[in-house]
Amino acid sequence: MAEQRELHEPFHQPERQAEADRLGMLVFLGSEAMLFGGIFAAALALRFLHPQEFVSASSHMKLWHGTLNTAVLLTSSLMAAIAVEAARSGRRRSAGRALWGAVASALVFLAVKAHEYWLEYREGVIPGLPNAHFTSGFEQLFMNLYFAATGLHALHLVVGMVLLGIAAINRRAREDRRAVLIGNVALYWHLVDLVWIFLYPTIYLAGAGE
Amino acid sequence: MSAAAIDLEREPEDVERTSYLRAGYSLRSWFFTTDHKRIAILYLVSITFFFAIGGVAAALIRLDLLTPAPDLLSNDGYNRAFSLHGIIMVWFFLIPSIPNTFGNFLVPLMIGARDLAFPRLNLLSWYIYIFAGLLTLAVVLGGGVDTGWTFYTPLTTMYANGMVVLAVAAVFISGFSTILTGLNFIVTIHKLRAPGLTWSRLPLFIWSHYAVSLIFVLATPVLALTLLLLLAERVFGIGVFDPSLGGDPLLFQHLFWFYSHPAVYIMVLPALGVMSELITSAAHKQIFGYWFVAYASIAIAVIGFLVWGHHMFVAGQSLYASTVFSFLSLAVAVPSAIKVFNWTATLYKGDIDISAPLLFAMGFIVLFVAGGLTGLMLAMLAIDVHVHDTYFVVAHFHYIMVGGTVTAFFGALHYWWPKITGRMYNEMLARIAAITILVGFNLTFFPQFMLGYEGMPRRYHVYPQAFQVLQVLSSAGAGLLAVGYLMPLFYLLWSLFRGARAPANPWGATGLEWTTSSPPPKHNFTEQPVVVRGPYHYPLKHPSSRDHG
Numbered sequence: 001m002a003e004q005r006e007l008h009e010p011f012h013q014p015e016r017q018a019e020a021d022r023l024g025m026l027v028f029l030g031s032e033a034m035l036f037g038g039i040f041a042a043a044l045a046l047r048f049l050h051p052q053e054f055v056s057a058s059s060h061m062k063l064w065h066g067t068l069n070t071a072v073l074l075t076s077s078l079m080a081a082i083a084v085e086a087a088r089s090g091r092r093r094s095a096g097r098a099l100w101g102a103v104a105s106a107l108v109f110l111a112v113k114a115h116e117y118w119l120e121y122r123e124g125v126i127p128g129l130p131n132a133h134f135t136s137g138f139e140q141l142f143m144n145l146y147f148a149a150t151g152l153h154a155l156h157l158v159v160g161m162v163l164l165g166i167a168a169i170n171r172r173a174r175e176d177r178r179a180v181l182i183g184n185v186a187l188y189w190h191l192v193d194l195v196w197i198f199l200y201p202t203i204y205l206a207g208a209g210e
Numbered sequence: 211m212s213a214a215a216i217d218l219e220r221e222p223e224d225v226e227r228t229s230y231l232r233a234g235y236s237l238r239s240w241f242f243t244t245d246h247k248r249i250a251i252l253y254l255v256s257i258t259f260f261f262a263i264g265g266v267a268a269a270l271i272r273l274d275l276l277t278p279a280p281d282l283l284s285n286d287g288y289n290r291a292f293s294l295h296g297i298i299m300v301w302f303f304l305i306p307s308i309p310n311t312f313g314n315f316l317v318p319l320m321i322g323a324r325d326l327a328f329p330r331l332n333l334l335s336w337y338i339y340i341f342a343g344l345l346t347l348a349v350v351l352g353g354g355v356d357t358g359w360t361f362y363t364p365l366t367t368m369y370a371n372g373m374v375v376l377a378v379a380a381v382f383i384s385g386f387s388t389i390l391t392g393l394n395f396i397v398t399i400h401k402l403r404a405p406g407l408t409w410s411r412l413p414l415f416i417w418s419h420y421a422v423s424l425i426f427v428l429a430t431p432v433l434a435l436t437l438l439l440l441l442a443e444r445v446f447g448i449g450v451f452d453p454s455l456g457g458d459p460l461l462f463q464h465l466f467w468f469y470s471h472p473a474v475y476i477m478v479l480p481a482l483g484v485m486s487e488l489i490t491s492a493a494h495k496q497i498f499g500y501w502f503v504a505y506a507s508i509a510i511a512v513i514g515f516l517v518w519g520h521h522m523f524v525a526g527q528s529l530y531a532s533t534v535f536s537f538l539s540l541a542v543a544v545p546s547a548i549k550v551f552n553w554t555a556t557l558y559k560g561d562i563d564i565s566a567p568l569l570f571a572m573g574f575i576v577l578f579v580a581g582g583l584t585g586l587m588l589a590m591l592a593i594d595v596h597v598h599d600t601y602f603v604v605a606h607f608h609y610i611m612v613g614g615t616v617t618a619f620f621g622a623l624h625y626w627w628p629k630i631t632g633r634m635y636n637e638m639l640a641r642i643a644a645i646t647i648l649v650g651f652n653l654t655f656f657p658q659f660m661l662g663y664e665g666m667p668r669r670y671h672v673y674p675q676a677f678q679v680l681q682v683l684s685s686a687g688a689g690l691l692a693v694g695y696l697m698p699l700f701y702l703l704w705s706l707f708r709g710a711r712a713p714a715n716p717w718g719a720t721g722l723e724w725t726t727s728s729p730p731p732k733h734n735f736t737e738q739p740v741v742v743r744g745p746y747h748y749p750l751k752h753p754s755s756r757d758h759g
Contacts, residue, residue: 009244010324010402020327020401027393031427038435038465042450045461053456128447137455144448144455148439 018180025184029191032156036195039149043202046145050138057142058207060125065116066204069109070196076105077193080164080186087182092174095182099168102189106161113154146203153195160185160192228731229632244329245732250315251630252336253306258699260302260343263350265692267295271671272654272685278673288671289356290372294349296359297377301384302343304611305473308480309426310339310391312622313419315630317395319723319730320413322404322739327397335390342384349377358669360470363451363462367443375444382437385430388476392426395419404722406741413721413745414497417504418483421511425472425479429515433469436462460526467518475514477611478578479507481618482549485571488621489553490746491719492568493560497746498552506545513542523594532591539589546582550575565717566640570621573648574614581609584659599669602662605655613651620647620698627702628712632729635705639697646694653687720746 011017047054083098117126120143124131127144134140163185167173173181230247233239240248270291274282283291314332318325326332349355355372357365361381366374399420403412440462443449451457490497497503519527519535527535553575562568584606587593597603624640627633657680662668666677673681715724726735 009329010318010327016401020397023400024328024393024397027396027427028389031389031393031431034428035431035435038432038468039439041465042439042461045458045464046450046456049458050456141450141452141455141457144442145450147448148442148450152435152438 014178018178021180021184022187025187029187032191032195036152036198039145039152040198040202043145043149046141047206053136053138054142055207055210057136057139058203058205059210060139061146061204061207062116062119063204063208065112066200069112070200072105072109072112073193073196076102076109077190079105080189083167084179084183084186087174087179088177090177092171095174095179096168099164099182103161103164103168106157106164109157110154110161113150149199149203153192153199156192156195160189163188228736229727229729230732231632231729233732242333244325244333246314246318246326246329246332247630247730247734249332249336250311253310253314253339256336256340256343257303257306257311260298260346261307263347264295264298264303265695267291267298268688269692271295272688274671275673275681276685278675278678278681280672283671285671286356286371289358289669290354292669293356293358294354297355297381298346298350299611300359300473300477301381302339302346304477304615305384305388306339306391307477307615307619308484308622309395309419309422309476310335312484312626313391313395313422313480316415316626316723317398317419318402319629319726319734320416320721321399321402321407322722322735322741323398323402324733324735326394327402328394331390332394335387335394338390339384339387342380342387345376345380345383349373349380352376360466361437361440362466363440363443363449363459364453366440367449367451375441378437378441378444382434382441385434385437388426389430392423392430395423396427399423404739404741410500411741411744412504414486414500414503414507415483418479418486418507421507422476422479424508424511425476425514429469429472429476432465433473436465436469439465460522463522463525464518467521468515471518471521472511472514474607474610475510477615479510481574481615482507482510484618484622484625485549485553485574487719487721488567488571488625489556490748491625491717491721492563492565492571493557494563494718494748495556495560495746496744496748498555498558499548500744500746502548503552506548509545510542513538513545517542520589520594523591524598536589536591540586543582543586546578550579550582563717566635566637566644567621567625567717569641569644570617570624570647573644573651574617574621576648577609577613577617577651581606581613584609597662599667600662601658601666601668604668605658605662608655608658613655617647617651620644620695623698623702625717626723627705628716629723629728629730631706631709632712632727633705633709634712634716635698635709636701639701643694643697643701646690646697650687650690650692650694654684654691655687657681657684657687720748 007014007017011020079098079102083095083102086092086094086098120126121129121131124133125139125143126132127140127147132140134143167182167185170181176182230245233245234243240252243249270283271288274280274288274291280288314326349372352373355370355374355377357370357372357374357377361378366378399412399416439450443451449457451459451462453459486497486503517535517539519531520539523532523536553571584602588597588603588606620643624635627635661677661680661684664677666673712728714727716728717724722735722739722741723730725739
């Protein structure tokens with residue numbers, strides 16, 4: 001089993017290179033967290049400015065779609081974590097299976113999300129489309145926020161899914177006992193998951209009691 | 211500072227043969243290089259280009275302001291000129307200026323590494339910058355925008371004219387370049403320090419680049435999100451700022467300034483790092499209060515995240531919020547003042563070598579103090595209400611960003627030019643340039659403090675007759691400043707061909723970058739340096755010291 005990963009300039013030791021890769025990913029995730037932090041700040045501001053309208057607009061969200069997707073993403077994160085542990089203990093087949101499982105979950109998430117968008121299209125609540133009609137100005141604003149937030153999240157999810165796929169087909173990554181690539185991809189995937197865990201209450205649960 | 215003194219004794223021909231500049235001559239060897247030193251040169255050339263374009267826009271503004279009447283530019287033309295001046299100078303010159311050129315060149319050299327941690331990411335970051343820069347050029351050629359550099363909503367989303375989408379997209383894309391650079395610096399400083407180079411032995415230039423990298427990584431994404439929401443609103447009508455739907459334009463300002471105030475520290479922190487190197491080298495003395503200066507950089511970065519609301523004192527923010535922001539803004543003065551006092555204390559009883567880099571450094575201290583003190587005035591609520599959106603504000607931030615950052619940029623250029631190119635420049639011309647820049651700068655911007663205090667609003671090109679004398683003085687100063695900025699272009703380029711060959715350590719400075727040859731070999735050091743001392747370990751009894759000689 002090839003334990004030695006390719007050594008790049010300017011590193012002398014594979015341990016140091018692996019640490020640098022991990023730190024680079026963590027710093028990047030800090031950056032990503034701040035990106036989504038902006039959209040959460042916007043949601044918070046809108047909710048402070050219009051507390052009742054926010055809750056009432058949120059009550060039109062498809063709660064079951066959101067809940068199902070939360071479960072799907074949590075499961076996929078578990079599979080990503082399993083892949084890391086499998087690679088670290090040298091079970092590359094299990095690592096591969098777990099990674100493909102996470103990719104499949106991501107596809108399920110996208111399918112549920114697409115169905116949700118389609119239902120919203122039929123209801124005419126997608127801003128900017130010809131059939132769009134809203135009961136109030138704020139409802140349109142809420143839907144704007146909803147599409148901006150979930151769209152940006154979906155974009156990150158697609159990138160994460162591609163990265164999971166790359167890790168899954170890369171034989172060397174699966175054989176790496178340090179799980180550098182798989183570990184970093186899994187970290188990124190956890191962030192995609194984590195952002196959703198905050199988006200779910202912000203958008204779906206705010207009006208769930210109405 | 212290190213044991214790697216071997217390069218000092220190498221023959222000139224040997225240096226010539228192994229220099230990174232001689233490692234390849236093809237275009238490919240430059241445009242596909244992963245050598246941090248070559249990427250630094252790519253940045254240096256490209257930011258100089260954008261500095262020139264931003265400078266032309268400034269020249270148009272200053273020429274138009276010579277008379278109270280709108281004779282050179284139309285109202286719309288004037289709006290576009292100052293918008294382009296701001297956008298190009300902030301995002302395509304000031305923000306990448308010191309970190310992407312000198313930071314890129316020096317961070318690995320100063321910590322004894324062969325390169326940055328992710329060399330290909332470093333090259334990618336330059337390509338992203340160039341792509342964004344080309345979009346900006348398209349905006350310039352296409353007639354510009356009239357949004358101002360701040361892209362306020364709903365002006366930008368609904369009413370602004372010109373190539374708004376392209377301009378916002380360019381700034382959005384350039385942000386990725388800075389995020390990648392910051393990420394690269396953080397990982398490099400953590401993981402690639404030479405053996406023995408503990409955090410307490412890091413040069414202060416590295417500390418300030420670490421602080422600025424934190425801002426790069428944590429503030430830039432907020433700007434990216436804000437601009438994304440702006441684009442969605444302008445292009446698709448999907449926005450969260452639209453006041454007619456119940457959105458809040460002030461929300462945009464909060465998000466924008468959450469990035470753009472720390473961005474001021476992005477511009478000035480690397481300059482502070484340059485200063486610590488220039489001052490210790492010129493004084494041949496250990497820095498006064500190493501940890502104070504190091505932690506002051508971190509403190510400026512951290513407090514800098516908490517002061518953004520001082521841009522919105524008159525924008526409808528609550529008085530309570532304004533009071534807190536006012537207090538926190540005053541607090542930034544503490545670490546800034548610590549630095550100034552410590553540099554001054556470092557010079558005290560130093561064995562001072564008056565050279566062009568020191569003149570730039572002295573100019574920096576004067577301008578930075580003036581800009582900082584007027585910043586304190588602006589941080590106070592009562593004064594800000596009076597001078598908000600006037601030339602007083604314009605003069606204040608030019609003292610920090612041009613007087614501070616650009617002067618430090620030129621200081622760094624002169625100080626490390628022998629290391630980068632292996633050539634010495636004409637010292638007398640450099641001193642004349644340093645003094646011309648200091649005089650020209652003050653002549654340009656000091657009258658603007660007076661104009662602003664008397665009520666001249668920013669972004670207007672028609673003004674009462676009474677302001678004309680000060681406006682003409684300011685424009686004349688801008689002419690002098692332009693001469694000061696153009697001079698180095700000529701004598702530095704001349705030095706490339708006719709300048710004397712630079713020794714490895716022309717200033718007698720400490721620092722790992724001076725232990726390798728000038729210019730450094732492709733992999734920076736012929737053998738791995740080992741650090742056994744602090745960064746400014748100057749001899750206590752210098753041969754020519756006034757105290758001991």
